[in-house]
Amino acid sequence: xxxxxxxxxxxxxxxxxxxxxxxxxxxxxxxxxxxxxxxxxxxxxxxxxxxxxxxxxxxxxxxxxxxxxxxxxxxxxxxxxxxxxxxxxxxxxxxxxxxxxxxxxxxxxxxxxxxxxxxxxxxxxxxxxxxxxxxxxxxxxxxxxxxxxxxxxxxxxxxxxxxxxxxxxxxxxxxxxxxxxxxxxxxxxxxxxxxxxxxxxxxxxxxxxxxxxxxxxxxxxxxxxxxxxxxxxxxxxxxxxxxxxxxxxxxxxxxxxxxxxxxxxxxxxxxxxxxxxxxxxxxxxxxxxxxxxxxxxxxxxxxxxxxxxxxxxxxxxxxxxxxxxxxxxxxxxxxxxxxxxxxxxxxxxxxxxxxxxxxxxxxxxxxxxxxxxxxxxxxxxxxxxxxxxxxxxxxxxxxxxxxxxxxxxxxxxxxxxxxxxxxxxxxxxxxxxxxxxxxxxxxxxxxxxxxxxxxxxxxxxxxxxxxxxxxxxxxxxxxxxxxxxxxxxxxxxxxxxxxxxxxxxxxxxxxxxxxxxxxxxxxxxxxxxxxxxxxxxxxxxxxxxxxxxxxxxxxxxxxxxxxxxxxxxxxxxxxxxxxxxxxxxxxxxxxxxxxxxxxxxxxxxxxxxxxxxxxxxxxxxxxxxxxxxxxxxxxxxxxxxxxxxxxxxxxxxxxxxxxxxxxxxxxxxxxxxxxxxxxxxxxxxxxxxxxxxxxxxxxxxxxxxxxxxxxxxxxxxxxxxxxxx
Numbered sequence: 186x187x188x189x190x191x192x193x194x195x196x197x198x199x200x201x202x203x204x205x206x207x208x209x210x211x212x213x214x215x216x217x218x219x220x221x222x223x224x225x226x227x228x229x230x231x232x233x234x235x236x237x238x239x240x241x242x243x244x245x246x247x248x249x250x251x252x253x254x255x256x257x258x259x260x261x262x263x264x265x266x267x268x269x270x271x272x273x274x275x276x277x278x279x280x281x282x283x284x285x286x287x288x289x290x291x292x293x294x295x296x297x298x299x300x301x302x303x304x305x306x307x308x309x310x311x312x313x314x315x316x317x318x319x320x321x322x323x324x325x326x327x328x329x330x331x332x333x334x335x336x337x338x339x340x341x342x343x344x345x346x347x348x349x350x351x352x353x354x355x356x357x358x359x360x361x362x363x364x365x366x367x368x369x370x371x372x373x374x375x376x377x378x379x380x381x382x383x384x385x386x387x388x389x390x391x392x393x394x395x396x397x398x399x400x401x402x403x404x405x406x407x408x409x410x411x412x413x414x415x416x417x418x419x420x421x422x423x424x425x426x427x428x429x430x431x432x433x434x435x436x437x438x439x440x441x442x443x444x445x446x447x448x449x450x451x452x453x454x455x456x457x458x459x460x461x462x463x464x465x466x467x468x469x470x471x472x473x474x475x476x477x478x479x480x481x482x483x484x485x486x487x488x489x490x491x492x493x494x495x496x497x498x499x500x501x502x503x504x505x506x507x508x509x510x511x512x513x514x515x516x517x518x519x520x521x522x523x524x525x526x527x528x529x530x531x532x533x534x535x536x537x538x539x540x541x542x543x544x545x546x547x548x549x550x551x552x553x554x555x556x557x558x559x560x561x562x563x564x565x566x567x568x569x570x571x572x573x574x575x576x577x578x579x580x581x582x583x584x585x586x587x588x589x590x591x592x593x594x595x596x597x598x599x600x601x602x603x604x605x606x607x608x609x610x611x612x613x614x615x616x617x618x619x620x621x622x623x624x625x626x627x628x629x630x631x632x633x634x635x636x637x638x639x640x641x642x643x644x645x646x647x648x649x650x651x652x653x654x655x656x657x658x659x660x661x662x663x664x665x666x667x668x669x670x671x672x673x674x675x676x677x678x679x680x681x682x683x684x685x686x687x688x689x690x691x692x693x694x695x696x697x698x699x700x701x702x703x704x705x706x707x708x709x710x711x712x713x714x715x716x717x718x719x720x721x722x723x724x725x726x727x728x729x730x731x732x733x734x735x736x737x738x739x740x741x742x743x744x745x746x747x748x749x750x751x752x753x754x755x756x757x758x759x760x761x762x763x764x765x766x767x768x769x770x771x772x773x774x775x776x777x778x779x780x781x782x783x784x785x786x787x788x789x790x791x792x793x794x795x796x797x798x799x800x801x802x803x804x805x806x807x808x809x810x811x812x813x814x815x816x817x818x819x820x821x822x823x824x825x826x827x828x829x830x831x832x833x834x835x836x837x838x839x840x841x842x843x844x845x846x847x848x849x850x851x852x853x854x855x856x857x858x859x860x861x862x863x864x865x866x867x868x869x870x871x872x873x874x875x876x877x878x879x880x881x882x883x884x885x886x887x888x889x890x891x892x893x894x895x896x897x898x899x900x901x902x903x904x905x906x907x908x909x910x
Contacts, residue, residue: 186707186907188900194706195899198699201611201635202228202239204604209597210279218252220245222602222631224594224614225273226264234893239264243631245616253599253618255629271319272326272337283326283335285317292317294335294373304375308339313380314369315340321361322418323368323393329401330456333375336404338393341367342382358391358409359417359804360856360887366415370395370406370431385435390427391415394448399456403432405440407447407461413819417804417857420688421470422446428461428479440479441486449508453517457481460489460520462504467817469731470808471690473503473724476520478537489520490535490542495661495723501533501542502526505692505720511595514619521545521601521619523593525721528644528664530590530694532603534619545619545626546591546603588613589644589666590696601626606697608668608705609640640705642668644695647748653740655717658729663717665745666695668702669710669755678757679710680910683746683776683784686713687767689738690727692720700899707903710756712749716741716772732814734768735834739775743783759785760910762845764902766790767858767887771836774866777847778839786909788848788902791855791887794862796831802859840869846876848905850898852885878905 206225211218222243230237241264246257267273271292272285281303284295291309295302308317317339318324327336357366368391370383386392390408397404409418409426418424428441428450441447446464453459459481462474476490493503505525512521514534521534532546588605595602599619606612614632645665655661669679682704686693693713701711715721716738718730730737742763750758761784765773770792777787793799800809800823810817813830832838849867851860863879870877880901885894 188904191707191900191903195703195896196231198703199229202226203612204594204614207594207602208275209595209600209602211598213249216249218247218249220600222616229892231892231896236892238267240267258629271317272324274326274328276328276332277330278332281332283328285326285337296375306373306380311380312342313382314342314371318365318368323365325395327396329397330399331401334372334401335375336370336372336395336397338368338395339371340365341369356415358415359419361419368392383431385431385437387437394450396450396452403430405430405450405459407450416807421805422448422464422472422474423467423470425466451508451512453513454515455517462508467807468811469690469727470805471688471720472727473505476504489537489540493723495725502721502723509593509595511597515598521593521596523591525692525694527721528666528695528715530592530696532591532593536622590694608642608666608695608698608701609638610634611697638702639671640668641671642666642695647745649741649744653744655729655737658725661717661726661729663719663722663741664715666693666713667749668705670705670708672755679755680760681756682709682711682906683742683761683763684711684713685742685765685769685772687765687769689718689730689768690720703899712746714742714745731811734812735775738772739779742772742776743780762786762906762910764788768793774836775839777843777845778836781842781844784845786846786906788905790850790889790898791852791858792863793858794866795835795837797828798865799859799862800831804856837865837869840866843870843875846909848878848901850880850889852887852889853881853883854885855887857887
């Protein structure tokens with residue numbers, strides 16, 4: 186393989202569009218009901234080195250008396266590019282749209298109606314606040330139900346002063362939230378054109394995720410406590426926070442209980458109930474969450490979905506992901522959401538009356554009898570069907586799924602819009618009406634996948650050996666997803682890349698992954714491991730990893746690899762490599778050091794190498810204590826015992842045993858894992874004459890998410906693997 190071929194493969198795969206948002210409008214005409222589905226998409230453009238954003242519309246026609254099935258689905262027109270939009274939201278009635286746009290160094294609030302631009306405010310020139318936040322954490326854009334007011338969240342305006350202390354250090358919220366320090370809630374009155382920054386938010390919290398209460402005289406928001414100092418918030422659902430109500434006169438009250446974490450408030454259609462996700466403070470930075478509901482008339486809170494400690498096979502495994510901005514059924518009695526479930530991501534619905542949770546994603550696709558309907562994707566080829574159970578207790582998932590990853594984009598009057606994909610099929614768009622209890626969903630495909638690749642992919646269940654069992658959480662299993670190219674028995678065995686997710690409390694669902702698909706297209710098999718501690722397997726699995734990093738997770742990955750090799754004769758045990766980022770990079774380096782004769786090469790992105798030296802530089806210092814089984818407190822001073830424990834759990838202790846060539850990819854602006862972590866390993870290997878190479882990205886952070894960075898990392902990783910496998 187030459188660099189041009191690798192780059193061409195990556196260019197093809199990374200260029201597939203991904204739906205990221207959805208809106209639905211409805212209109213009744215005579216005997217038909219017309220739905221307009223508008224979806225937002227993102228697409229990588231390697232020529233520009235940027236991500237493009239566009240919208241696309243579909244028109245769905247049903248009978249007025251039977252609006253839950255479609256008479257006709259009209260093909261979409263060409264996409265509409267969206268330029269420099271930071272936030273966008275349609276009004277409740279649907280005739281207006283608010284847009285926060287960045288242009289010429291200024292941020293503008295635009296209000297559009299059917300006749301064009303109705304109003305435009307230059308928010309930067311008004312100087313009432315700093316930059317408007319996007320929706321990554323705090324940001325929001327919410328209409329009042331009267332459509333006369335719009336609210337959003339922005340950085341507090343800096344005080345104008347010639348004070349010599351103007352260079353004083355200013356805390357922010359860490360990785361990917363740099364320069365977000367003191368958020369304020371801003372309200373624009375569209376009738377008068379006035380902009381106000383609301384007073385009354387408690388001084389010890391940072392406000393975000395705000396939404397109007399009915400009537401437009403008060404609002405709800407989540408407040409994250411930032412005293413005594415801020416900890417990193419990105420990917421951390423364990424930060425102390427609460428749900429508040431604030432009126433326009435500055436009166437504020439806390440609604441949720443104290444000493445919990447809160448996120449994603451969503452108001453039901455009639456405004457009588459608000460739901461939100463709730464979790465524990467500190468401990469695992471990502472965890473199984475409960476879904477709370479609050480009766481706003483009686484001010485009574487109850488739990489709609491409990492934390493799931495240990496799901497049985499085939500059962501709902503808990504809530505691990507943010508709620509879609511629109512997630513209520515039309516009657517307000519059901520909530521729809523996406524969540525990890527073992528090696529999959531599924532769409533679920535919970536009934537508020539019975540509190541029963543049901544999966545609605547894994548249902549047979551609708552047969553397209555009408556010539557106007559777009560047919561569903563074909564069933565998987567026989568190579569994707571499960572094989573029999575194996576003696577070593579690794580079981581192939583009993584499923585004939587077409588899609589392993591389902592994500593709810595929106596729901597409107599029970600019409601759901603979802604994104605679906607699998608390891609061999611790029612994201613596609615489907616719609617379906619929320620069914621009555623016990624009935625399947627009739628899914629309609631709006632956007633066929635660009636193409637589907639002839640990969641084999643299988644969901645695997647893996648059971649640890651008895652000596653690898655965790656006595657405190659005995660009996661846990663875990664999973665993996667194996668993806669490999671099509672090959673016959675007469676062809677050479679396939680080299681294997683073991684791909685490890687970060688977090689550690691995250692997941693590799695059986696959905697489209699550009700890195701995985703690229704490696705498979707170029708001739709590698711990829712084993713994506715969901716070791717104990719991954720989301721989708723219950724809270725017990727997450728807790729089992731606390732105090733066991735560098736040991737249990739390392740053994741789990743090795744167990745998955747050994748099991749895959751034992752059960753699939755097409756895999757080459759003599760050509761194995763391991764790759765991963767963050768905690769996945771931590772495990773990559775551990776595996777190379779603990780099993781030096783097993784792996785031929787490794788590639789690691791922003792890895793944790795020495796938790797002891799990382800402690801003082803990470804934006805989530807609490808996790809450094811928790812991960813090794815120590816209690817964290819804000820006033821904690823590192824002790825010799827704590828630092829020793831962190832060092833003993835770190836891959837740097839195995840650096841002298843590493844034989845395989847190591848590629849390190851480091852972001853200079855990483856706030857979560859200092860790039861000097863990778864350099865620490867580089868120096869340790871270099872001093873021993875080991876084969877090691879460092880890629881340094883001066884303008885990128887922990888996720889290495891810039892378009893040019895991702896392309897460079899893929900090319901360099903494949904060339905590294907090709908050279909050493």
